[in-house]
Amino acid sequence: MTETSRRERRDAIEGCLENLRHAVHCHDNGCTLPRCSKMKRVVAHTRQCRQSKRENPCAICKQLVALCCYHAKNCQSARCNMPFCGQIKRKLEAQELVSLYSRPRAV
Numbered sequence: 001m002t003e004t005s006r007r008e009r010r011d012a013i014e015g016c017l018e019n020l021r022h023a024v025h026c027h028d029n030g031c032t033l034p035r036c037s038k039m040k041r042v043v044a045h046t047r048q049c050r051q052s053k054r055e056n057p058c059a060i061c062k063q064l065v066a067l068c069c070y071h072a073k074n075c076q077s078a079r080c081n082m083p084f085c086g087q088i089k090r091k092l093e094a095q096e097l098v099s100l101y102s103r104p105r106a107v
């Protein structure tokens, strides 16, 4: 990857994180930011999605968790309310990134 494309990719991720950060804190149902309502839908989805996030995450969850991983690696806040941030940080500390999304449930 060239230096430029790496930077572009990072900018794109940062942009998504900005949207996510806004959506998490935005409680205005009439918010007119188009990306806000989109992000809110994504966050709402991951909260109620029943598909295993480890074995077979759906595309939406996969994307959001990847985004949150990126955030969590740089996050210094102990009481951050970004989705998955606390979980990811604990896992990073435990070096168990692989089992990150595991939440075994009875079938």
Ligand SMILES: [Zn+2]
Pocket: 022, 023, 026, 027, 028, 031, 032, 033, 036, 037
């Ligand atoms: Zn908003």
Ligand SMILES: [Zn+2]
Pocket: 045, 046, 049, 050, 051, 057, 058, 059, 060, 061, 062
């Ligand atoms: Zn999902």
Ligand SMILES: [Zn+2]
Pocket: 071, 072, 075, 076, 077, 080, 081, 082, 085, 086
């Ligand atoms: Zn965080």
